[in-house]
Amino acid sequence: MLLALTVLVIAIALAWVLAFVGAPLVVWLGAYAAGWLLLLVTGLLGPVSATLLAIPLAVLLLLTIVPLRRAAITRAAMGWFRKVLPEMSATEREAIEAGEPWWEAEMFRGRPDWKKLMDFQYTALTPAERSFLDNEVETVCAMVDDWKVEFEDKDLPQPVWDYLREKRFFAMLISTEYGGLGFSALAQSSVVTKLASRSNALAVTVMVPNSLGPGELLLKYGTDAQKKRWLPGLADGSEIPCFGLTGPEVGSDATAMPDTGVVCWGEHEGERVLGLRLNFSKRWITLAPVATVIGLAFKLSDPDGLIEGGRKDYGITCALVPASHPGIQIGRRHYPGSAFMNGPIKGEDVFIPLDWIIGGMPMAGHGWRMLVECLSAGRGISLPAMSAAAGQAMYRSVGAYARIRRQFRVPVGRFEGVQEATGRIAGYAYTLEAMRVMTASAVDHCIPSVVTTIAKYHMTEMMRKVLTDGMDVLSGRGVQYGPRNPIATPYRAVPIAITVEGANILGRSLMIFGQGAIRCHGYVLDEMAAAHAGDLDRFDRLLFAHLGSSINRAVRAFTFGLFGSGLATSPVNGPSARYFRELERMSASLAFAADIAMGTLGGDLKRRERLSARLGDVLSQLYIGSCALRFFHANGERPEDLPHLRWAMDNCLNEIGVAFEGVIRNLPMRPAAALLRLVVFPTGNPYRPVSDRDNAAIADAMLEQTDFRERISHLAYRARDAADPHAQLEHAFQLCLRAEPAYEVFLKASAKGQLAGANTREQLEDAVAKGLLDRRQADLVAEYDAARYEALLTDDFSKAYLRGEFDAEDAMTKVGDPEARPKNELAAAPESEDAGGPKTPPDKTRDLDQQARRAR
Structure with a gap:
């Protein structure tokens, strides 16, 4: 009995190894025949056992002898395959065949070639492209007043139209041979990103002729x-x-x-x-x-x-x-x-x-x-660029606001509830930029058939989340529409990006997996062509290669699940290595799950849009995770980037886990669902949402002036106009970093009633007199406090202005000049939102509002 058990264990282990490495049929036949003969010669098999064990040997022999296999199995299989093939219109076929598979195919097939990813080089901007970003793009951004464009004129100013024509903004993709700029896809993406961080209307006007x-x-x-x-x-x-x-x-x-x-x-x-x-x-x-x-x-x-x-x-x-x-x-x-x-x-x-x-x-x-x-190429440039712009602009401005805005004498960005939102903004900003540079660079190399749809859908959805979180943090500052509002225009325009260039609902439920399953799968498209053509020889080769691949992916996924992805491969060592291994595990799981879904549902899978969408989510997150990993390593594996990579990857893996759970719960054929659960999650779903600790780490970093902050928001336009809301927040933020130690001393003394005076100016003078602050500190606190208050103000308008009589008042009234307010309102205007805090000096507020008026 012990000997028989030992032989059985050895046989199972050998079969497992052969399946794991994807050994060809002839190796399986040779291994089985050798084992059968060895047991027969050594007398360990009796006549009955030998006969029973000869049946699998005969089956393997049948499968290995191709003419017999075709006659006995393949002909019938091809007939069944042709019956279950989904009906496909001419437009569907053209959509599926358009473009070419790229990295998404590696992730779909279950055994990604990591070297291909790590060797992929982002497009390098040429000197001409960098100069255009630094000069022409900067110039036209400075020419646009987004409030005036959106609310008053409902159009770009004529000088902006003229400048766009003169500097050939509409001809970025047209080659120099015909007078265009001949820019790369990444350069076009970078231009649109910077324009979008300034004005949605400006960005759309430029991007459409180039898409x-x-x-x-x-x-x-x-x-x-x-x-x-x-x-x-x-x-x-x-x-x-x-x-x-x-x-x-x-x-x-x-x-x-x-x-x-x-x-x-x-x-x-x-x-x-x-x-x-x-x-x-x-x-x-x-x-x-x-x-x-x-x-x-x-x-x-x-x-x-x-x-x-x-x-x-x-x-x-x-x-x-x-x-x-x-x-x-x-x-x-x-x-x-x-x-x-x-x-x-x-x-x-x-x-x-x-x-x-x-x-x-x-x-x-x-x-x-x-x-x-x-459209496939355009999807990888324009709307992903606008989405990345939202991430970059919100990282800077919401981070600045969360540092200068206080509740209970504490910056709101320090509250855990707020950090939930700001951490997501930081994590998505990192993910969006990683996807932007990867996808646009891919468009420079080929016409990716699926990743551009993935980028368009997921990046615009991330933009929606970033702007929603930004609105939650800015709260009343974001709700009140006007020239001081840094978020209202992109927030209002989100549905446009969600709807155009392929509505997101249909992109997710029909296009990503529907096209990916056929174009990215190693065999399905060729099997379809062979079946339609009645090419039995070719169909036979493809079918059995497909079956072998499916068994291999199932065993690999199951093995990785049992051993915690420890046997999966990674092209690197270090903290990112486990994420490469987890993606390889989920890649193998997706390949097997796709075969299970297509094999059990056939053409009906096309109508099971929820299942298709969830499988597409897995493919999408595998691509998103790949983008984040490549971005981390392309940027030198910097320590300050690691928390953001960890957030991005943990979020991806959790989304994959959620999607797979949804597939398993809703797959109609329950035995197939049970098999899928066993293979994908043999010990349960190990993936969890981003931890509070990791989310807080990147939320805290968002409140600081760091090299990472500059790099992740490098394309966000930095306005020099003192009246620009982003510029106001940035100015106050930079002053805060310098003044905050002294400001904390001042606020605590004021809250304890240690300072005499009716307003900030008088209390600061008393703080200097009592030795709590020196003159330099007091002046810095006064400057910061005035800038902070200015950055927190929202707009108010006259009835005439809101009726469209835009000349009825000047900018001073629009932005809430104290002289245009009732005196009792001015007197009650708090300098700090903290109860009992000092009041803003009216003269300082008036000075800043007059500066803003002159700037406009």
């Missing part, structure tokens, strides 16, 4: 004649582009597009030519009200067979049309909660020649793929 628009479509697909005709004008700003895709019936489902282009004869420039009769109605088109050239997507058909080839329906096609062309109606505006230009476009019986199709007739019907590929 999904005629410029990129022309560069990639346009004919030589089209490039020469349009690109120079787009580059120098004499042409302003927009792109008409969405409409009342068209969002994520392009097949619902009612806009048509019918081939017919017509007159153009006095000649009878073959062309298209367009009828369309587009909505929510950014830059439409000011556009001079319109890119249009429509369904092309040739019912009369006027084009050679006899094809009737071509499908979605893109064309370029001057906005002044007869039949086009343009100029009215939507108002999406921000002042950037956005509006409808209509066209009735608009005739255009065939050569206005982007790329000419060879690209007719290929419009959806063209758009998806360009």
Whole structure:
């Protein structure tokens, strides 16, 4: 009995090792045959046992002999596979096949090549790109008064429009050959990030022509004649582009597009030519009200067979049309909660020649793929940049506010309840910047098919959380709309980012895993192609390689779960090593879970959007964690960065655990769910939310002036205008760091009633007289206290101003000048929010308000 048990244990251990390393079938056959023969020769197997154990040997032999396997197993399997394949429209197929897999494929397949990640180099900004950031971008930021843009003018000032054209902000992606700037994706991302930290309307105005628009479509697909005709004008700003895709019936489902282009004869420039009769109605088109050239997507058909080839329906096609062309109606505006230009476009019986199709007739019907590929790249640049801008700006300004704002004589940033929010802001700011540089650099190398959707969805959701937390901390300071409010505009504009370039709900529930499962999986897309083509030989090779891979990933995930990821690999030693190992464990788990979900649900998985979304969450968090790890090591593994990495990684792993728990609980086939739980969490879910200690560590760091603070917010615009709310907070913060020791002495003495005087100035004089402060300290405290109070004020307006009579009062009244207030209100204005604290000197407040008025 003991010998039999020993043999069984050895056999199980050997099988486990073979499965863990992914040994090929012939090795399994050889190992099993050798063991069977050894037991038979040594007499340890009797006739019955030998016969029973020969059955698995026969099965392995059948699986190894390919012709037998195909006839006995693969043919039937291919028939079943073709039945369960999800139905796929032409637009879905084009969306799936657009772009190319990148690092997300490594994470999806369960055995990531960490060397590939660690060798990946961020795009290096050129001297010209750095100069543009430091000069032109700084200049245009300084030209914008965000309050005036958003509330008064509902538009950028004309000098800003002129400057954007002159300095070719609309031509960052257009090559220098055609007069553009030819910037990298990372440079475009950096420009948009800095612009967005100043003004949402400014950033959107610049980013749209450099994202999904005629410029990129022309560069990639346009004919030589089209490039020469349009690109120079787009580059120098004499042409302003927009792109008409969405409409009342068209969002994520392009097949619902009612806009048509019918081939017919017509007159153009006095000649009878073959062309298209367009009828369309587009909505929510950014830059439409000011556009001079319109890119249009429509369904092309040739019912009369006027084009050679006899094809009737071509499908979605893109064309370029001057906005002044007869039949086009343009100029009215939507108002999406921000002042950037956005509006409808209509066209009735608009005739255009065939050569206005982007790329000419060879690209007719290929419009959806063209758009998806360009949108995939754009998703990795524009909205991720705006999200990173929110993280950087909130890190600086909310951190400054939490240091200077006091309750019960304590900075609010020291309260644990507030730290919950500020810690999240700090953690997400780090994560957002890590994702921004990784994803934009990836766009410079290829057209990532899935990571850009991951970045768009998760980064805009992080932006929503950052701004919500920022609003909670700023509280009344953030609620009162006005030129002093540093958060209201981006907070109000969050739904725009959530909705555009693929609504977030559909991005998460349909696109990330739906595309990732097919494009990033090592076998599924090729298996689908082989099954559709009826290629039995190829399908056989893929199917059994797939089965072997699935068994390998299951055993690896189970092994890692049992041994705490100790057997997983890491490309580094040190504090980040365990996170690489945990990601590898969850990567193997995702690969097996995807096979379980697709194998048990088949085409129905497409309609199980909640399950698809949760599996997509796992893939997304694996990518996000990879970004954070690469960012940490690319920045020199600095000790001050480690707490932020720990926050980011613990948050990722917790989100993965939550997502897997949701998949396991809701997988319809319960035996498969039980197997999945055993493999993924054999000893239970080990992942927990970020600890209070780690959250507090980065929340505390946010209140200090550190090298990390400067690096993580390096693209946040630093206004020099004394009236700018961010500048006011920053000024008060810097004074606080210098004055706080003396200020604490002063506040304590004042609270204890040790100082005589009716206001701050008199009490400070008494503190100097009593030797509690010296003259230099007292002057510094006075300066800081006035700056602190100024930074905490909110705006008030006259009724006339709020009615739109913007000349009815000047900036002094808008920002709450004491002279415009009732005297009793001024007299009661507290200098400190602490009960019993000293009062702000009216003369100091008046001086600062007059400075602000002059600055405006």
